[in-house]
Amino acid sequence: MEVLPAAKGSVEVGLLPDVSHLPHIVTVGRYRIGRVLQRLAQPWSGQARFSHIAASFDDAVAQVHALNRKQPIDALVGAGASGAWIRERVDIPLAMVEVRGLDLLQALRQAKLQTTAETPHVGLVTFGEPSAVVAQFDSLFGLGLVQIAYQGPQDAAACVQKLRAARVGAVVAPGLVADLAEQAGMSSVLLYSDISVRQALNDAMLLARHRRAERDRHQRLETVLHQLQDGVVAVDERGRICALNPRMAALLGAPLEALHGRPLDEVAPTLGMGRALAGEEGGEEVVQLAMRTLVVRRAPILENGQLTGALLVCRDPAVIQRADRSLRADQRQRGAGVRWRIEDYLGSSPAAQRVRQLARQFAASEATVLILGESGTGKELVAQGIHRAGSRAAQPFLAVNCAALSESLLESELFGYEDGAFTGARRGGKTGLIEAAHTGTLFLDEIGDMPLALQSRLLRVLQEREVLRVGSTTPIPVDVRVIAATHADLAAQVERGQFRRDLYYRLAVLRLATPTLQQRGSADVAELAHSMLAQRLGGQALQGQALSRTASHKALAAMLDAVLLRAQAHPWPGNVRELDNWVERLLACQHYLVASTQHGAAELDAARLLEIFPECAPLMPLAASEAARKSRLKDAARQAERKRVREVLESVDGDQGRACEVLGISRATLWRRLNQA
Ligand SMILES: Nc1ncnc2c1ncn2[C@@H]1O[C@H](COP(=O)(O)OP(=O)(O)OP(=O)(O)O)[C@@H](O)[C@H]1O
Numbered sequence: 001m002e003v004l005p006a007a008k009g010s011v012e013v014g015l016l017p018d019v020s021h022l023p024h025i026v027t028v029g030r031y032r033i034g035r036v037l038q039r040l041a042q043p044w045s046g047q048a049r050f051s052h053i054a055a056s057f058d059d060a061v062a063q064v065h066a067l068n069r070k071q072p073i074d075a076l077v078g079a080g081a082s083g084a085w086i087r088e089r090v091d092i093p094l095a096m097v098e099v100r101g102l103d104l105l106q107a108l109r110q111a112k113l114q115t116t117a118e119t120p121h122v123g124l125v126t127f128g129e130p131s132a133v134v135a136q137f138d139s140l141f142g143l144g145l146v147q148i149a150y151q152g153p154q155d156a157a158a159c160v161q162k163l164r165a166a167r168v169g170a171v172v173a174p175g176l177v178a179d180l181a182e183q184a185g186m187s188s189v190l191l192y193s194d195i196s197v198r199q200a201l202n203d204a205m206l207l208a209r210h211r212r213a214e215r216d217r218h219q220r221l222e223t224v225l226h227q228l229q230d231g232v233v234a235v236d237e238r239g240r241i242c243a244l245n246p247r248m249a250a251l252l253g254a255p256l257e258a259l260h261g262r263p264l265d266e267v268a269p270t271l272g273m274g275r276a277l278a279g280e281e282g283g284e285e286v287v288q289l290a291m292r293t294l295v296v297r298r299a300p301i302l303e304n305g306q307l308t309g310a311l312l313v314c315r316d317p318a319v320i321q322r323a324d325r326s327l328r329a330d331q332r333q334r335g336a337g338v339r340w341r342i343e344d345y346l347g348s349s350p351a352a353q354r355v356r357q358l359a360r361q362f363a364a365s366e367a368t369v370l371i372l373g374e375s376g377t378g379k380e381l382v383a384q385g386i387h388r389a390g391s392r393a394a395q396p397f398l399a400v401n402c403a404a405l406s407e408s409l410l411e412s413e414l415f416g417y418e419d420g421a422f423t424g425a426r427r428g429g430k431t432g433l434i435e436a437a438h439t440g441t442l443f444l445d446e447i448g449d450m451p452l453a454l455q456s457r458l459l460r461v462l463q464e465r466e467v468l469r470v471g472s473t474t475p476i477p478v479d480v481r482v483i484a485a486t487h488a489d490l491a492a493q494v495e496r497g498q499f500r501r502d503l504y505y506r507l508a509v510l511r512l513a514t515p516t517l518q519q520r521g522s523a524d525v526a527e528l529a530h531s532m533l534a535q536r537l538g539g540q541a542l543q544g545q546a547l548s549r550t551a552s553h554k555a556l557a558a559m560l561d562a563v564l565l566r567a568q569a570h571p572w573p574g575n576v577r578e579l580d581n582w583v584e585r586l587l588a589c590q591h592y593l594v595a596s597t598q599h600g601a602a603e604l605d606a607a608r609l610l611e612i613f614p615e616c617a618p619l620m621p622l623a624a625s626e627a628a629r630k631s632r633l634k635d636a637a638r639q640a641e642r643k644r645v646r647e648v649l650e651s652v653d654g655d656q657g658r659a660c661e662v663l664g665i666s667r668a669t670l671w672r673r674l675n676q677a
Pocket residue numbers: 344345346347352373374375376377378379380381382445487528576577
């Protein structure tokens with residue numbers, strides 16, 4: 001790389017296209033110092049890009065600014081009055097060529113050799129104040145020095161005149177004065193030695209590297225800030241914006257450049273930056289900014305313990321909520337998803353139709369639902385159906401069986417716990433189901449079995465819409481729809497003091513009863529059983545089992561009908577689960593159930609059927625079946641009575657006295673009707 005000779009204005013020295021990564025150093029100086037700077041910069045050209053500005057004072061300042069706009073400058077090198085002038089007016093580090101003691105002595109000695117008898121004196125021109133040390137040195141050694149201090153180029157000509165008048169033969173001076181002295185017939189020696197210039201170039205290298213590293217760091221930070229979804233703004237100690245990202249500029253409603261340097265408290269007083277500048281370290285706070293609600297966090301900026309500004313981060317709550325939702329959803333296994341829709345609740349009986357109808361209505365609401373029904377009557381199916389048909393369908397549906405866990409386990413499962421809440425607690429704590437179901441639905445099965453202490457905590461969640469983890473004092477806001485279910489008579493439990501009345505009312509805003517199979521009648525039983533058979537056969541085919549070994553679907557359906565015909569009096573205590581068990585049994589025993597007749601045809605073996613399905617009654621003769629029919633009718637009437645009593649009881653929230661009044665019966669009759677089989 002070659003250093004080009006100085007030319008008018010700025011000259012780019014040895015700049016190659018592949019060296020843009022090198023720091024950019026600009027030497028500034030006219031006259032002799034300019035030429036020395038260029039000459040001595042040459043050996044450094046492998047480590048930096050050098051440019052030279054052959055100007056001084058204001059001219060130099062203007063050219064430095066112009067060049068810096070085109071190619072950012074990392075460091076400047078200057079000397080004397082002009083160097084000091086530039087350093088004052090430019091925001092780029094400048095390494096000064098210093099006048100050192102030894103250099104000065106050598107220069108003086110060199111000058112002394114060039115004096116004559118007529119002009120025996122040596123002149124010394126320095127920038128600023130005359131040096132007291134030099135004056136002392138002069139009087140000690142009798143050098144006959146003429147020392148002049150000058151402040152700027154305007155003084156240069158006057159300086160030279162003074163030197164001539166004082167019979168100075170040779171002068172040690174900065175570039176401009178040295179050149180003028182030569183023109184006036186004096187000898188001159190440059191005030192700055194090569195060693196001082198090299199030292200200044202070395203200083204400039206260090207400054208440039210440092211500034212380059214700073215700039216790179218700043219650029220990286222800028223990139224990060226630009227990528228942030230949050231709005232970030234920093235102010236100086238006077239509250240003026242010194243950095244901000246595009247997101248923040250958008251929130252403040254003005255272009256980025258227009259905001260730089262403006263007082264943030266003037267632009268957006270609601271952000272309360274003054275508090276951070278007063279040294280207040282705050283948590284998150286909700287503020288209003290031009291019709292928007294934002295969550296802000298402020299922090300003072302301290303450098304070496306001194307407050308130098310403040311930082312503010314603004315977040316859009318919608319972004320926080322989205323992140324919160326996905327975090328919470330992630331914390332739960334996705335497997336806990338929803339399988340059923342309301343349409344999956346099969347049955348054509350009026351009771352079944354009513355369940356579907358109510359479920360659809362409840363799905364449109366946000367209120368808490370209480371589902372009452374015996375085990376296996378489809379309570380969870382209905383709960384899932386309501387969730388899936390509602391506005392929370394895309395959010396989590398989480399279920400817990402309150403009867404299946406011990407009190408402490410249920411508590412931590414539901415409410416979660418903080419790190420170190422109890423011995424054996426998982427590190428980092430645990431998110432409870434209530435928190436995990438945020439924005440979704442929580443299904444509390446067998447709510448009647450929830451211990452009283454937990455009932456109180458659940459009530460608080462429903463009332464305050466916030467959950468308190470075990471071992472924590474900070475409530476976490478939650479938005480959860482609760483659907484509870486029970487096979488128990490909750491109203492009676494309330495009466496007995498086993499269930500909190502206030503919780504009961506909170507839960508039973510919307511009520512739905514899932515009828516037993518017996519209540520739904522044999523048509524529904526058959527519909528369900530056939531659907532289960534079809535499902536199981538579909539499953540088998542999917543699993544690739546040899547269908548040849550299975551009787552045809554039609555034959556199995558006929559067998560199922562035969563079994564169900566004999567099961568008409570069966571009360572189905574296990575409801576749909578029991579029915580499914582029958583279908584499974586039929587499939588497993590299909591070959592055993594069929595016997596060959598004398599003519600070789602296949603026929604259902606009645607004895608074997610009773611053996612496999614002992615719950616079935618043998619087909620009875622007509623008279624006997626007539627008696628059975630009558631007894632079934634009687635049963636049905638009793639059930640209808642019992643159902644009516646329950647409905648009334650529910651409508652008066654378990655108040656038995658009121659129920660008796662509504663029904664016009666005595667308490668004893670009420671009890672009998674409730675307890676009759
Ligand atoms: N009407 C129905 N139509 C179709 N399937 C049903 C119906 N009712 C119940 N089921 C099925 O019966 C099984 C048991 O249902 P579910 O788990 O919802 O009952 P549950 O009342 O919540 O029982 P438990 O109280 O014992 O948990 C499920 O496989 C469900 O699909």
